[in-house]
Amino acid sequence: MTYAIEVIDVTKRYGNLRALAGVSLTVAPGEFFGLLGPNGAGKTTLISILAGLTRASSGAARIMGHDVTGAYREARRALGVVPQELVFDPFFTVREALTIQSGYFGLRDNRAWIDEVIENLDLGDKADVNMRALSGGMKRRVLVAQALVHKPPVIVLDEPTAGVDVELRQALWRFIRRLNRDGHTIVLTTHYLEEAEALCGRVAMLKQGRIVALDRTENLLRLHSGCYVELRLGGDLPRQLESLVAERREDGAIRLALPDYAEVEGVMAALREAGVHVQEMEIMQPDLEEVFVQIMQKS
Amino acid sequence: MSGFYTLFYKEWLRFWKVSVQTVLAPVLTALLYLLVFGHALRGRIDVFPGVDYTTFLIPGLAMMSVLQNAFANASSSLMQSKMTGNIVFVLLPPLSHREFFLAYLLAAMARGVVVGAGVLLAAMWFADLPVAHPLWVLMFGVAGCAVMAALGIVAGIYSDKIDQLAAFTNFIILPLTFLSGVFYSIRSLPPFWQGASHLNPVFYMIDGFRYGFFGVADTSPWLSLAIVAASFIALSLLTLGLLKSGYKLRH
Numbered sequence: 001m002t003y004a005i006e007v008i009d010v011t012k013r014y015g016n017l018r019a020l021a022g023v024s025l026t027v028a029p030g031e032f033f034g035l036l037g038p039n040g041a042g043k044t045t046l047i048s049i050l051a052g053l054t055r056a057s058s059g060a061a062r063i064m065g066h067d068v069t070g071a072y073r074e075a076r077r078a079l080g081v082v083p084q085e086l087v088f089d090p091f092f093t094v095r096e097a098l099t100i101q102s103g104y105f106g107l108r109d110n111r112a113w114i115d116e117v118i119e120n121l122d123l124g125d126k127a128d129v130n131m132r133a134l135s136g137g138m139k140r141r142v143l144v145a146q147a148l149v150h151k152p153p154v155i156v157l158d159e160p161t162a163g164v165d166v167e168l169r170q171a172l173w174r175f176i177r178r179l180n181r182d183g184h185t186i187v188l189t190t191h192y193l194e195e196a197e198a199l200c201g202r203v204a205m206l207k208q209g210r211i212v213a214l215d216r217t218e219n220l221l222r223l224h225s226g227c228y229v230e231l232r233l234g235g236d237l238p239r240q241l242e243s244l245v246a247e248r249r250e251d252g253a254i255r256l257a258l259p260d261y262a263e264v265e266g267v268m269a270a271l272r273e274a275g276v277h278v279q280e281m282e283i284m285q286p287d288l289e290e291v292f293v294q295i296m297q298k299s
Numbered sequence: 300m301s302g303f304y305t306l307f308y309k310e311w312l313r314f315w316k317v318s319v320q321t322v323l324a325p326v327l328t329a330l331l332y333l334l335v336f337g338h339a340l341r342g343r344i345d346v347f348p349g350v351d352y353t354t355f356l357i358p359g360l361a362m363m364s365v366l367q368n369a370f371a372n373a374s375s376s377l378m379q380s381k382m383t384g385n386i387v388f389v390l391l392p393p394l395s396h397r398e399f400f401l402a403y404l405l406a407a408m409a410r411g412v413v414v415g416a417g418v419l420l421a422a423m424w425f426a427d428l429p430v431a432h433p434l435w436v437l438m439f440g441v442a443g444c445a446v447m448a449a450l451g452i453v454a455g456i457y458s459d460k461i462d463q464l465a466a467f468t469n470f471i472i473l474p475l476t477f478l479s480g481v482f483y484s485i486r487s488l489p490p491f492w493q494g495a496s497h498l499n500p501v502f503y504m505i506d507g508f509r510y511g512f513f514g515v516a517d518t519s520p521w522l523s524l525a526i527v528a529a530s531f532i533a534l535s536l537l538t539l540g541l542l543k544s545g546y547k548l549r550h
Contacts, residue, residue, distance in 0.1 A: 055550075072393065074393075076393040079391075089385045091312065091313050092312075103305030105393065106301055150392075
């Protein structure tokens, strides 16, 4: 099988700094994949290596089976990257920027697709406006459009929603989801973990240049901590439940972390036995953010 | 459109869209030099026999503008792209290092030629300029552009900040062009400075270019051509090597 992305034992050193310490992962065609990690974990370095913007110190990386250095032309044709920095060329209008970007990929008559991308990203009004005159959100849309001009099968978005308003964020995800449904492989880095949880089928978590978790999103959610029970009680928490306390909030609410749903039964029984009246109770699923925090603390 | 052609066209548009600053301004500067130096130094400097000083000055000034602008185009475009980060737009597509090199080189040469043609056209109002060997004029014009464009690419790759590029321009390009015999024939210099001038590759570009107009030169035009060609080949190999290795671009 040809992977959309294949990373084999990639390392990257900048002098004494080790940005990547042997990363291996594969992404299958059509996946929506999340690359998560704190700042400085190596996400952008890994993306830069895939894009040919940085060269790996050792190891190999392939896009749709093409080595990013040996067969860089094929690899780069198969990849669209939305960079994290809000960069633009102040000499051109939106349409000029897109036409030029398309030309770099050797595409001649690409007007129809450029129009479609412009429309889908709501850039129609701004198509003939100079890049300098656009707001940050609009510049971000153009960056996405520039990554898509050559219809790459693999699309990498490096924190595309950082500092972006809600409306654009939703419009952007609608469009990206559609591209994913049409068969494009999507790789996403973000610090908004609810976004990753909602969108990504599979997630890799990076810390200090290493992968510390790599699994389907639902497995990660299941694997770590069964559920949370948030209680507001009429009396003191029975002593045998003390070990389950994850958090005591100032407003008096107590949060218990249960390794399993079945434990809810035991909690209820203990409360009944102690004669403690339950004023409020809520059972909550752990979200990806909690899983992320746990994994980062453990590793 | 091929990737190479698009990059060339983009670089062309980049200076053409601001041609008041990138073409008109250097032409005006050259004309001011011509007026001031032509007036102040007329009759004080020995040039070629039978050649009026202002006439002598024109090819040198034209070539100086050509060289400085070819250098400025490649170096400032690259450095600005690196500083603003939009260099990624040309690093992400499947362009080879040769295409990258040629596109930046040719666009910089185009600006050099346009500025040079502008200076010559405007200067024709001031003097009757003979053209003894038009082919030599063309050849040295183009070859000089190519050398400085390649040097501009190297400077653009190397410089991360405006002051680094300014140092390159002020401490290398400016002295080399000013001390190359633009304003005088090096035969008028003391022997030591004549010898020193022969070590300056820009001298051969100016001298060969001038030979095309007057049919006389301080040194053989063939020697000049050989030195200019050798400089171009050496700089091209260096630039291609830097681009292939990804030095300061794909780090």
